[in-house]
Every structure is written in C-alpha cells, then in structure tokens.
Amino acid sequence: MDRVAEILAEAAAEAVEPRFRALAAGEVMEKAPGEVVTVADREAELIIERRLRELLPVPVVGEEAVAADPALAQALHSEPAVWLVDPVDGTSNFIAGRPEYAVMASLVRSGQTVAAWIWQPATATCYTAELGAGAWRNGHRLTRTPLADEPAKWRGTVKSRFLDPVHRRLLETNTTAFGEITPGRHAAGVEYPDLTEGALDFILYWRTLPWDHAPGSLLVSEAGGVSARLDGSPYRPEAPGGEDGLLVAADPESWERIRGILLGC
Template structure:
C-alpha cells in the first residue's frame, strides 16, 4: 500500500506539479470534443503505468491509454486483475490553475476494486483504502459517522453536467429539502474524500468512468459509507459505456433517504 502511494507522490512531483500554472498553449490538447488533456496527464500516466507494472506485472488501464485505444478498457472484464490509473483527475481545474486535482490508482480483481490510492498534491494529502481492511488519510484510519437525522442539515453535490433530465423531473425543487447542495468540485479525487472526511453527506453522479469512481467508491465504503447504483446494486469498476448513475452517501440510511428525495419517491 505504501509503495503505490509513493509512486503517486513522486510522479506528481516529477511530471505534474512543475506544470501547474505553467502550461503553454501547445501543452493542452483536445482528445475528443469538449474533453481536454495535457502533457502532464500523458507523461504522468506513462510513469505511473511503468512503475505499477514493475511492482505487480498486471495490465494497466489508464485513462489516456483508453482514449487512444478504447478496447484496452475490456481488461476490466477479461483479465482476472488489472491496475486502473487516472493520472490527473480534474484536468480542467489543473489547466485553469485551480488546486482541485488529484492522481489516482486502483487495483481491480474480477471487476471489484480491492485497493485504491488518491494523492492530492496541493494539500499534500494521501488517501488509501483496502477491501475489508479500512480506509486511511495520511496513515490515520477514517471512520465516517452517520449523518444527522435532519436532512435539512445535510450537505451534498449533484453533478448535473451529464445528468439525464427526464429521469429527474423536478429535481431543482426537491433538493431544496437538503441544507446545502452544490455542483461539486469537478474532480472525483477531491469529492469522494469529502464524504469520507465528513464534509459532505452525499454525491450524485451520472457518467461513471471507472478511473474516476473506483478509487473513491472503495475509500467511502471502507470508511463506512455507501456507493451504489440507483437500483441499490454496489458500484463495480466497469468499462466506459456501461450503466450510468451513482449515488454516494455517508451511511446506508442517508443513502436511502437521499435516493428517495432525488427520485421523487416521497409522498
């Protein structure tokens, strides 16, 4: 567990942090319409992938490698185990000079995330989780206490960019039942730790690319929270193009109540 955390911190120092607020125009590219990438993303992924493979020789499914060869993501289903890498989560923040970005790695076995690591360079904060063993922030065990009984005190994020409106009619009105609801920090590697740390009670995502959600989902569940599809099935690290919609919450009761409010099931 410690070795992977070292790989992320060292790669960040070598390939990512020196380019923060120092990117040139030629170092930012569009890999798909509306989807940008930087030289930092690509260089960091190459370094992380090489070092992970040296540590444990498994296929490496990296966000940027999948952008170049989408078939690579099938390893999540066809291989018994693989590494999953997001070299710079929150690339748009990184490009804009905002500090909300992270480097993330997961170890996936038979579609189930068994270990996860998140490194937040700007706060020098390291998160890790191991299936069945717990979650940690900078080596200290994380245990998420249940939310308060009053939903009007709950804080959450509803990520609306990819949300399908017809599935959530009246959502803008219903979320007023909660205390504070924002649209998130544009980086899963920042948002999931907010649940584990007790800063938020829930998160609603629609598009769920595996490199974005495998690390944080394990972190939250190992801290005592819930990360599940809207039908209640636990999150699994599936290739892109699979099921959409993911609700993350501090505890099972909060997850059930938040789901009912978001879907308009009360009353």
C-alpha cells in the same frame, strides 16, 4: 500499499507539479469534444503505468490510453486483475491553476476494487483504502459519522452535466428538500475525500468512468459510507459506456433516504 502511494507522488513530482500554473502553449489539447488533456496527464500516466507493471505485471487501464484505444478498457471484464489509473483527476482545475486535482490509482480483482490510492499534490495528502482493512488519510484511520440530522440540514453535490432533461428537472425539484446542494469541485479525487471526512453528506454522479470512481468508492465504503447504483447494487468498475448513475452517501440508512427523496419515491 505504501509503494503505490510513492509511485503516484513520484509521478506527480516529475510530470505534474512542475507544470502547475506553468503550462506552455500547445501543452493543452482537446482529446474529444468538450474533453481536454495536457502533456502532464499523458506523461504522468506513462510513468505510473511502467512502475505499476514493475510492482505487479497485470494490464494497466489508464484514462489517456483508453482515450486513444477504447478497447483497452475491456480488460476490466476479461482479466483477473487490472490496475486503473487517472493521472490527473480534475484536469480542468489543473489547467485553470486551481489546486483541486488528484493523481489516482486502484487495483481491481475479478471485477471488484480491492485497493485504492488518491494523492492530492497541492496539500501532500494521501488517501488509501484496502478492501476489508479500512480507509486512511496519511496513515490515520478514517471513519465516517452517520447522519443524525434531518435532510434539511444535509449538504450534497449533484453532478448534472450528463443528465438527460427529464432527470435534471426531477432533481432540480427534489433537491430543495436538502439543506445545501453544491455543484461539486470538478474532481472526484477531491469530492470523495470530502464526503469521507464530513464536508459533504452525499454525492450523485451520473457518468461513472471507472478511473474516476473506483478509488473514491472504496475509500467511502471502507470508512463506513455507501457507494451504490440507484437500484442499490454496490458499485463495481465498468468499462466506459456501462451503467449510469451512482449515489454516494455517509451511511446505509441515509443512502436509502436520499435515494427516495432524489427519485421521488
């Protein structure tokens, strides 16, 4: 666990942090319509991939490698063990000079996330989780307090960018039952820790790319929260194009109540 945390911090120090608020012309590119990437993303992923393979020689499914060759993501279904890597989560924040970004990795065995790491360079904060062994921030055990108040006092984030118009209208109506709905921090590697530490009570995601959600989902669940599909099935990382919709909440009871309110059932 410690060595992977070191690898992420080292890659960030080598390839990411020197370019924070210092990206040169031509170092930001569009990899798909509406999706940007920087040289920091690509260089950090190469560093992390090489060093993770030295630690455990299994396939590495990185966000930027999959952008170039989508077939690589099928290793999540065909291989017994896979590394997942997001070299700069929150790239739009990074480009804009905002500190809400993270470097993330997770280890998936037989389709289940068994270990996760989130490194936030701006604050030198490392979040880790291991299946059955808990969630941690810089070596301190994290436990999420269950929600006791009424929904009118709960604070959540609803990520609506990829929602279809019907679901968007439904949620716009039903989220009025909660105390506060925020647009999010544009980085799963910041939002999941926010929920784990009590700054948020729930998050609804629609698109669920595996490198974005495997680390945080394990962090939340190991702290006592819930990360599950809208039908109640536990989150498992899937190749892009898989199931949509993921609700993350502070505890099992509040997850059920929040789902009922959001979906109107």
